[in-house]
Amino acid sequence: MVRTRFAAAGMLAALLLAPAVQAQQAPAAAPAPAWASGREGSGMAPNLAPHAPRLTVTPRDQLPLSSIRLPQGFTAEIYAHGIPGARMMAEGPNGTIFAGSRTIGRVYAITRNADGTTRTRTLLQGLTQPNGLAVLDGNLYVVAINRVLRFDNIEQNLDNPGSGTDLTAAFDLPTEEHHGWKFVTTGPDGRLYMNVGVPCNICDFDRDRFALLVSFRPDGSDRRIEARGIRNSVGMALHPQTRELWATNNGRDWAGNDLPNDTLHRIRRSGEDHGFPYCVGDWADPGAPAQRNCSEFEQPAAMLGPHTAALGMRFYTGTMFPEAYRNQIFIARRGSWNREQLSGFDVVVAKLDGEGRVTAVEPFLQGLRDDANQRFLGRPVDVHVLGDGSLLVAEEQYGAIYRITYRQ
Amino acid sequence: MILLRIALPAVVLAAATFTPPALSPAVAQDAARGAAIAAERNCASCHGAAGVSELANIPSLAGQPAEFITLQMILFREGLRQAAPMNELSQGLEDQAVEDLAAHYASLRAVAPPDLAPRDAALAERGRALSTALNCGVCHLPDYSGRNQIPRIAGQREDFLRHTLAQYRDSQRRGTDTNMNAVMYGVSDDAIAALAHHLAHQPARPE
Numbered sequence: 022m023v024r025t026r027f028a029a030a031g032m033l034a035a036l037l038l039a040p041a042v043q044a045q046q047a048p049a050a051a052p053a054p055a056w057a058s059g060r061e062g063s064g065m066a067p068n069l070a071p072h073a074p075r076l077t078v079t080p081r082d083q084l085p086l087s088s089i090r091l092p093q094g095f096t097a098e099i100y101a102h103g104i105p106g107a108r109m110m111a112e113g114p115n116g117t118i119f120a121g122s123r124t125i126g127r128v129y130a131i132t133r134n135a136d137g138t139t140r141t142r143t144l145l146q147g148l149t150q151p152n153g154l155a156v157l158d159g160n161l162y163v164v165a166i167n168r169v170l171r172f173d174n175i176e177q178n179l180d181n182p183g184s185g186t187d188l189t190a191a192f193d194l195p196t197e198e199h200h201g202w203k204f205v206t207t208g209p210d211g212r213l214y215m216n217v218g219v220p221c222n223i224c225d226f227d228r229d230r231f232a233l234l235v236s237f238r239p240d241g242s243d244r245r246i247e248a249r250g251i252r253n254s255v256g257m258a259l260h261p262q263t264r265e266l267w268a269t270n271n272g273r274d275w276a277g278n279d280l281p282n283d284t285l286h287r288i289r290r291s292g293e294d295h296g297f298p299y300c301v302g303d304w305a306d307p308g309a310p311a312q313r314n315c316s317e318f319e320q321p322a323a324m325l326g327p328h329t330a331a332l333g334m335r336f337y338t339g340t341m342f343p344e345a346y347r348n349q350i351f352i353a354r355r356g357s358w359n360r361e362q363l364s365g366f367d368v369v370v371a372k373l374d375g376e377g378r379v380t381a382v383e384p385f386l387q388g389l390r391d392d393a394n395q396r397f398l399g400r401p402v403d404v405h406v407l408g409d410g411s412l413l414v415a416e417e418q419y420g421a422i423y424r425i426t427y428r429q
Numbered sequence: 430m431i432l433l434r435i436a437l438p439a440v441v442l443a444a445a446t447f448t449p450p451a452l453s454p455a456v457a458q459d460a461a462r463g464a465a466i467a468a469e470r471n472c473a474s475c476h477g478a479a480g481v482s483e484l485a486n487i488p489s490l491a492g493q494p495a496e497f498i499t500l501q502m503i504l505f506r507e508g509l510r511q512a513a514p515m516n517e518l519s520q521g522l523e524d525q526a527v528e529d530l531a532a533h534y535a536s537l538r539a540v541a542p543p544d545l546a547p548r549d550a551a552l553a554e555r556g557r558a559l560s561t562a563l564n565c566g567v568c569h570l571p572d573y574s575g576r577n578q579i580p581r582i583a584g585q586r587e588d589f590l591r592h593t594l595a596q597y598r599d600s601q602r603r604g605t606d607t608n609m610n611a612v613m614y615g616v617s618d619d620a621i622a623a624l625a626h627h628l629a630h631q632p633a634r635p636e
Binding site for chain 2: 077127
């Protein structure tokens with residue numbers, strides 16, 4: 022009996038399992054790494070793998086500033102550098118820019134000197150992927166994987182932030198590491214909005230726990246599901262006029278070079294179902310645990326390209342840029358790994374009409390993807406509109422923040 | 430069907446010859462400066478005079494990809510990977526010093542440790558089959574020489590490989606991502622011993 026079961030489970034299980042384990046439990050093949058699940062049979066080059074992060078300081082003169090291309094009238098400058106792995110940004114009332122990270126476990130604080138230059142501090146370190154940041158009433162919220170910390174009056178304590186108030190138990194987020202990093206933003210209702218990603222590439226999972234957008238009161242109470250069936254959103258913002266929640270989403274891997282698209286979602290009502298793992302738009306995923314009619318689900322507001330890793334997004338609320346950009350959405354696309362030809366590595370603009378329909382997705386910041394050599398020079402991960410209307414772009418690979426200005 | 434079988438390896442081959450997609454800036458990594466730092470910090474007392482460890486459970490560093498050493502040193506320094514005494518020993522090393530150290534060890538010639546145990550053909554064969562099943566060569570490359578953040582494992586100390594693979598399995602060690610933890614999930618001690626034996630006996634410098 023045991024022998025038969027092992028034959029069925031395959032050579033791998035038979036090789037791996039120790040006799041003691043064999044006697045105690047039914048064999049189970051080791052699960053594929055979360056990022057690699059679904060790879061078998063995809064027909065895609067099997068050596069595609071996530072790109073390594075750089076965790077050391079890149080000197081200013083080696084940043085790819087001169088490669089950046091922007092529409093006529095726009096200029097890029099280096100706002101901050103020497104901040105390895107810098108990702109999602111949040112701004113304090115006095116103008117401090119906070120930047121989270123993943124692998125390197127740090128939160129940076131960037132302040133402006135009187136002469137316009139910036140000073141960077143490593144505010145916190147040793148955290149597990151502190152990617153989600155928000156500032157509410159002068160307090161900094163740091164959401165790492167399964168850890169929520171609040172640092173009161175943070176801008177008065179940049180040199181000595183302390184260990185913060187631990188709100189982990191109140192938020193009670195899942196502990197899964199894969200897709201467990203967070204994006205956090207605040208709403209005009211004083212709530213904190215964030216994602217709960219799915220802990221796999223595609224799998225059967227609890228749709229009330231994962232692949233969600235959720236909101237909380239700042240103390241972690243009153244959890245509300247804003248949207249379900251959104252695989253892993255690492256960027257969201259509330260529309261400045263309609264107050265509807267919008268979010269980017271990362272499509273799954275190993276379905277093909279051009280399938281599926283990353284997506285932009287408009288959440289008209291709390292609790293809407295956007296279809297993961299069953300559908301992306303009208304594409305029913307053949308790898309889903311069940312086949313469903315895609316018309317059951319909310320449709321994406323826009324397609325953002327296959328494997329582009331559309332992450333941080335913000336509505337443009339400033340006045341420096343031309344009027345055509347007002348209330349349009351800037352989206353940072355970190356760039357692909359699960360595609361034989363690179364895609365993304367840029368910032369795009371989703372153009373909305375008066376009804377909130379996306380009429381076009383246009384390039385904005387380009388030049389970091391070298392198609393001829395299949396290399397990239399940077400990975401934009403977040404955008405942030407400063408009070409003067411300029412736009413910050415966080416670049417993770419070489420640890421820098423660029424500032425985009427416009428002059429007619 | 431035949432076409433598909435031919436086309437697939439062709440894609441693999443083409444992809445494998447691409448240069449890594451990240452464009453590394455011309456960082457002034459200086460192996461000579463790194464050698465001086467290694468001497469000053471007495472790295473050789475554990476990792477060996479030429480980066481080839483003669484101590485149980487201490488890894489050889491000679492010929493490791495510079496990016497791998499750099500990333501691990503940062504994880505030690507930042508307290509993100511716990512591995513006494515490296516957390517303490519890495520304090521005070523600036524990023525430039527870390528990159529210099531990495532350049533130094535990457536420049537050294539990888540060789541097997543002098544106390545390598547004799548090869549057990551049956552154990553090595555079991556390890557080879559396991560390595561194929563677990564796709565070790567996809568990331569570590571078919572000759573196990575490593576690339577980017579992925580270490581060289583050919584000719585690494587057998588006892589260290591056993592130790593570190595068990596640590597991955599038991600979630601006591603992380604890399605820059607959680608890939609190795611997932612790969613080693615549920616792998617038994619004796620399977621780990623076979624893998625370690627196979628890898629330790631791979632030529633450190635394939636012809």
